Amino acid sequence: MSSPVLDLISSFVFIDRTSIQPIYLQVAQQVINAVQRGYLLVGAKLPGTRALSEALQVHRKTVIAIYNELDAQGWVEVMPNKGTFIVNQSHQMKIDKPYQKLVSLAKYPDRTGFLFRQSPVLDNPFESSDCRLIFNDGQPDIRLTQMQHLSRCYSASMKRKHNLRRLTRYQAEGSEYFRSQLSNYLNFSRGLHISKSNLLITRSVEMSLYIISQILLSKGDHVLVGDLSMFSANMVFQKMGARVLTVPVDERGMDIDYIRTHFNPGQVRMVYLTSHHHYPTTVTLSAQRRIALLQLAQEYGFVIVEDDYDYDFQYEQTAVMPLASGDVDGMVVYIGSFGKSLAPAFRTGFVVAPDNLIAEMRKYLSIIDQQGDVIMEQALAEMIAEGEIHRHLKKSLKIYRERRNLFCEILDTCFSDIVTFEKPSGGLALWTTWDKSLSLFQLANLCRNQELFIPKNILYQNSTLSAMRLGFGHLNENEIEEALMVLRRGVEKIS
Template structure:
């Protein structure tokens, strides 16, 4: 066995004298790490406390404290007149110490030592850029949110002694107070005749769809979606192993006759819809087709998963009520987001469903989100109760409508001959279809050089279609003008 003084302790022990962790504990932890990883094999003799303190340039009392800590944790034993040794199983042959590299114990393993199943389906499709201007798929402008006022609601909730005890408990069922007020809010604003017992509070739309898929879908089931659909939802369905069939979309939404013909030929488990504003084309599903789909769902027994991701944003007229508001047979599961116009930390998702299904959903939520965020939910409940949500939404809608109108003017002015579009009646995005073939990926790369980032998730290009979904909500007037200018300039260069 090598001499204890020859072991290069300085190569794997680093001391941070500014750390809040005491020096003796820093050293003890790193020695334990070295023992666990085989750098210091069982039976290794440690140097005396005087020699050890000299090697690491520490006080001898600190070295004594290190050895005491190692002994207390059962890593070493001190033998009279012999020294301090690392405790372990007896070895017939001396164990050779591993080769020391500088800071080698600070490196976490880069790869696992075991095999596992990886999924290409769930690869992150989102991109990020440092460009000054960014097109997105229709998100609100955080600069319009009254973060200070919203935070005061949360701070007030947190300071109340009656609420502080909630911090010590798990509550995946969520705030009953919030669910009570949210159910009333959805009843008044979306015509959903529900109670709090029909609500499940989630973190996001994607979490809602994941829970629904886990309960209702099995491998091999058939799910119908729009011919163009939300990619994140498709990823969840694909991971579940279902067969996804795309249904054609026109100016009135999904074509019901195509759904009917599929139902006659095979068993359909679910139809996924974004009827308020179809993603990504922004068209609204007509009232007549909504009723036809409800009848068709009951006739053939398939679930309608209604995703109302941006119901809060409508401008020209009142939106058509959700399918779930007219469902009398329990065939529709309604998912949505609440507070999308608020700061991101105040937003939440929810699921509306009959109580028997809700009971099963709560079991799944208890596994993946046992703690929940009950204090935030209480704050949102108070914002509903005091009318803050309606006041803020009314104010922000006026701003977004002005931005929508100006964005349409800019598109017509700079790209009117190249693209066709309809000014959306709601939502925060435009759907552009190109009149001439343009390489959208090349357009994206060229725009990035001019400080405008266009993610690939906004681009839709096939043999018969060249189109884009572009959000406008995050831009003020000057930013719109500059970004559309860059966009139009680079588009013309490709023609």
């Protein structure tokens, strides 16, 4: 005749006979969990070895091994001629009564049993889809990445003894060799005048912004951003408790005169902008406004955070230098992503700032990323030193320019009645303004049924605006033509 304890154990024990973990350990762990959760009370007598072996359909020696394991860990006490009993291991845990509802011990709790702060500000704005064709906000084509060369550099770095020794040490400041090569690269390509001491190596632009916000922002500080602006940056600022205010953006970029006429000295803590290609509209901050912003920062005392998220993708002969290249008062913190043209796993973020700020930022980086990625940084440094990054970017730019031109040609030919746009001088996306009578969200739903995914984060539609930021870089020529034809058919269905 079965006992209540035997029936209880039989109800919650699950044995995975395909697992590499021994059966006796599987059962022992589940019995321990049952004691911890109050299903098996302290003092309860466990079934005999024969009865339990029959109930679980395992060998009696397996049950003996289960009980030996429980005894070794201090969860049971074997009393000669009486049996095996559950004991209180800590002698502090007191369970007055078992839980009334038995929950599967193989399932982890769905919710915490305690309260914690939740942040709707940090809700993930990105969507995913299995559609064959996808528009994004302007990402590179990882198919163009020279994976063989990258993997060769990475493999060679792994084999070097001096690199292996570095893996055992904390490298919060990043690879010295990489910082030297990257500073040289930025000086050459972007007109900066920095040394390796002016660089902080991070995992991403978002990590860079988070550390900057931790140091430079306090609750209630005013942060000015463009209208519209980079949503991920706004999330970081709002999470810090800053008050995010918008500044108009026109065909010449952020309106600097608006800042002067609407704010007083000391009232603004930070101005965040994407000066090279404003996100999402892709316009470039004019030379006159660049000078005006640098002067205003020095006069008003605010920090300029310049996010140069796609500087590498410039299609015209004349390159526009970043604000940081003309900063002589130490008012600009320059951030970017090195290796944007490579696969995401090979990219890294960086911050350029005066020495004293970089030294403080390293303290925060050492908390959240103490080790860094020494091997990856070494591989990237070698690609800079060998000129491979420059050669790869030169080849990629030619392809991206052709894709931009094709994308614009098709829009001119097939969408001229409902779409207006300016051909961007760089970047991997177009800012397209649509006929306000069209519902862009309805259009996106129709296209999804035709294997074209248009995520919500690239749609901008309200009472005054109807626009889409359409990335073209990740699509080859055939994919561009097919995606835009699906988009056109969708327009015809809802018109």
